[in-house]
Amino acid sequence: xxxxxxxxxxxxxxxxxxxxxxxxxxxxxxxxxxxxxxxxxxxxxxxxxxxxxxxxxxxxxxxxxxxxxxxxxxxxxxxxxxxxxxxxxxxxxxxxxxxxxxxxxxxxxxxxxxxxxxxxxxxxxxxxxxxxxxxxxxxxxxxxxxxxxxxxxxxxxxxxxxxxxxxxxxxxxxxxxxxxxxxxxxxxxxxxxxxxxxxxxxxxxxxxxxxxxxxxxxxxxxxxxxxxxxxxxxxxxxxxxxxxxxxxxxxxxxxxxxxxxxxxxxxxxxxxxxxxxxxxxxxxxxxxxxxxxxxxxxxxxxxxxxxxxxxxxxxxxxxxxxxxxxxxxxxxxxxxxxxxxxxxxxxxxxxxxxxxxxxxxxxxxxxxxxxxxxxxxxxxxxxxxxxxxxxxxxxxxxxxxxxxxxxxxxxxxxxxxxxxxxxxxxxxxx
Amino acid sequence: xxxxxxxxxxxxxxxxxxxxxxxxxxxxxxxxxxxxxxxxxxxxxxxxxxxxxxxxxxxxxxxxxxxxxxxxxxxxxxxxxxxxxxxxxxxxxxxxxxxxxxxxxxxxxxxxxxxxxxxxxxxxxxxxxxxxxxxxxxxxxxxxxxxxxxxxxxxxxxxxxxxxxxxxxxxxxxxxxxxxxxxxxxxxxxxxxxxxxxxxxxxxxxxxxxxxxxxxxxxxxxxxxxxxxxxxxxxxxxxxxxxxxxxxxxxxxxxxxxxxxxxxxxxxxxxxxxxxxxxxxxxxxx
Numbered sequence: 242x243x244x245x246x247x248x249x250x251x252x253x254x255x256x257x258x259x260x261x262x263x264x265x266x267x268x269x270x271x272x273x274x275x276x277x278x279x280x281x282x283x284x285x286x287x288x289x290x291x292x293x294x295x296x297x298x299x300x301x302x303x304x305x306x307x308x309x310x311x312x313x314x315x316x317x318x319x320x321x322x323x324x325x326x327x328x329x330x331x332x333x334x335x336x337x338x339x340x341x342x343x344x345x346x347x348x349x350x351x352x353x354x355x356x357x358x359x360x361x362x363x364x365x366x367x368x369x370x371x372x373x374x375x376x377x378x379x380x381x382x383x384x385x386x387x388x389x390x391x392x393x394x395x396x397x398x399x400x401x402x403x404x405x406x407x408x409x410x411x412x413x414x415x416x417x418x419x420x421x422x423x424x425x426x427x428x429x430x431x432x433x434x435x436x437x438x439x440x441x442x443x444x445x446x447x448x449x450x451x452x453x454x455x456x457x458x459x460x461x462x463x464x465x466x467x468x469x470x471x472x473x474x475x476x477x478x479x480x481x482x483x484x485x486x487x488x489x490x491x492x493x494x495x496x497x498x499x500x501x502x503x504x505x506x507x508x509x510x511x512x513x514x515x516x517x518x519x520x521x522x523x524x525x526x527x528x529x530x531x532x533x534x535x536x537x538x539x540x541x542x543x544x545x546x547x548x549x550x551x552x553x554x555x556x557x558x559x560x561x562x563x564x565x566x567x568x569x570x571x572x573x574x575x576x577x578x579x580x581x582x583x584x585x586x587x588x589x590x591x592x593x594x595x596x597x598x599x600x601x602x603x604x605x606x607x608x609x610x611x612x613x614x615x616x617x618x619x620x621x622x623x624x625x626x627x628x629x630x631x632x633x634x635x636x637x638x639x640x641x642x643x644x645x646x647x648x649x650x651x652x653x654x655x656x657x658x659x660x661x662x663x664x665x666x667x668x669x670x671x
Numbered sequence: 672x673x674x675x676x677x678x679x680x681x682x683x684x685x686x687x688x689x690x691x692x693x694x695x696x697x698x699x700x701x702x703x704x705x706x707x708x709x710x711x712x713x714x715x716x717x718x719x720x721x722x723x724x725x726x727x728x729x730x731x732x733x734x735x736x737x738x739x740x741x742x743x744x745x746x747x748x749x750x751x752x753x754x755x756x757x758x759x760x761x762x763x764x765x766x767x768x769x770x771x772x773x774x775x776x777x778x779x780x781x782x783x784x785x786x787x788x789x790x791x792x793x794x795x796x797x798x799x800x801x802x803x804x805x806x807x808x809x810x811x812x813x814x815x816x817x818x819x820x821x822x823x824x825x826x827x828x829x830x831x832x833x834x835x836x837x838x839x840x841x842x843x844x845x846x847x848x849x850x851x852x853x854x855x856x857x858x859x860x861x862x863x864x865x866x867x868x869x870x871x872x873x874x875x876x877x878x879x880x881x882x883x884x885x886x887x888x889x890x891x892x893x894x895x896x897x898x899x900x901x902x903x904x905x906x907x908x909x910x911x912x913x914x915x916x917x918x919x920x921x922x923x924x925x926x927x928x929x930x931x932x933x934x935x936x937x938x939x940x941x942x943x944x945x946x947x948x949x950x951x952x953x954x955x956x957x
Contacts (some may be wrong), residue, residue, distance in 0.1 A: 273865040326736075353885075411919040413766065431674075439785075440818065441784075441788070441817075441818040441820065441821065442784055442785075442814050442815070442816060442817070442818070443815075443816040443818070444815070444816070455850075455851075456851055457883060460885075462854055462883070462884065463851055463852075463853050463854075463883060464819070464853070465818075465850035465851060465853040465855070465856075466816075466818050466819060466850075487818070487820065488820045492823070492827075493820055493823070494818065494819035494820040494823050494853075494855045495820075497823075497854070497858075498819070498853070498854065498855050500857070501854040501858075502884070502890055504930075505884045505885055505886050505889070506885065506886070507885055507886055507922075507925055508919075509924070510821075531730065534730065552928075552930070572819075602926075602927075602928070602929075603924040604924045604925050604928035604931075605928060605930065606925065606928050606929050607929055607930060
């Protein structure tokens, strides 16, 4: 009798033990107005299927990739713009890892051009996989309850200390699993991520785990590389640069691409992000050529003139583990000691309820001023003098940034790990 | 996007060449720990190599060189150390020594893209652009996803070597074939086509770019410039007029933007500078 019971137990346990399990994701990548890429990982080679539809009950369309894999990448095409889809991922048509539902759904991007209320969550140097990171995340979830971000940005150093796959698992895919499956993530490479990745060959962990545009699939001009790219969302043009591992010279491909990309956009807003900030006096110093092998200085000297001529509105970086936010600036390409009154297009707070929002002409007008932000405290703080004269405010505080773009107005909020607003400002286009 | 190819040399490249920078704290602490361990075992090759790499990442190439030179004595046949030492010699300006080491590494590991690329860059610095161009081409050949920069570096090397324009074009077309019609590769190719008198090919390249661009007006201006350069004045005028029309058709906020008004002024100036049909006919008559 005992032998029979053991046999029954064995027969019951064996298939369960052998069944493939989801070990990562699903997560959303490369969102466009008519497509979305879903990725996930299983612990065994399996086929990869997605069923999707306009309601949880009608998620009956099926897309799949060829073959049996552990890294699953399925592109859903032919979708409607600005539309919510519900989905499941699975290995067979009768073996799904999740049921379609609110937390397994996504919105496609709206058609590029017309304005639409957009929320963007921005985190930098978040990849500590510790309670600091989780507190910043939870504060945002509380703050943004009921209003999912339409997309979110990672400003680099996404996984400490060397961007290995287990580190990405602990610092990105596990802590943000809930958000990753509902809102597309657009990252940039940080120096720590580059410990296990190589931009010139687009290889290594960072490039393995993310699917990023190379041919202008989501708007913008094709860059030919996942290291730097652009994309559109409604009336916003986003530009991601690689400040760590790509040629930063004016003759380099990245600078040349940036010029043509800026020439060809019609969006109302231009937001740029890269890891090494052009202005900082935190745990890094943008006045020192020796800091980070000159990357901060090179980004300021070589890329800010292009960005400002192209009408950039907001430039975001990390690297220094703090929050620093500038006045409305233009033309400050030298050291902080050389900053002059002419570099300040507006020396106010940018706060609409005190001395007024930063105002700019509509469209991508060149040299009308940009706000520069360091948001590198989403996982740790690093101190430093925090006295760069470009900055309206410098805080050695944990936190993240929320951008709300609504037609001609961009509202930015710095939220600390206790969900308290520690800074805010508005840029308004007239 | 894709899983890493298990290419020989890639792992080495990721470790040595990707320029990863650990935080100052952990990096410094690891150097101190390795130094203490090396005091007990001064000839431990693994520790010497690791400390050298960390010193290099920490911005101390002089000290890194000492570790790699010691390693070269201990392991004279270790070609991996040729890469390490070659890289640090290049950083320190010892170009010819770097070339010697990197050539030896590339001979033993021809499939290493980082090895080929670093050698090419060393050869540029050594004033051997023709050889450099060959190694840039090798680097591209052995890589699954080469960066656009590699083609531009190869192009610069070929220009320095005074290679014929047809060869420069072949370099760019190889990149376009691999990476698509990127503006950073197509625009220099347009210039070369114009210099070679291949106007229609230049226009075709511009059309490929314009097809993927949201805003057409600058591409129309460029078409006009190419046609003007070729002496096809009436066609140039058509393109400039089309550019002006495209500018006028922009939504109000874009049309009033400084970039658009400046471009419109340029178009007007270009139109005004074109010879009239009578002048053009006169200039063409013997």
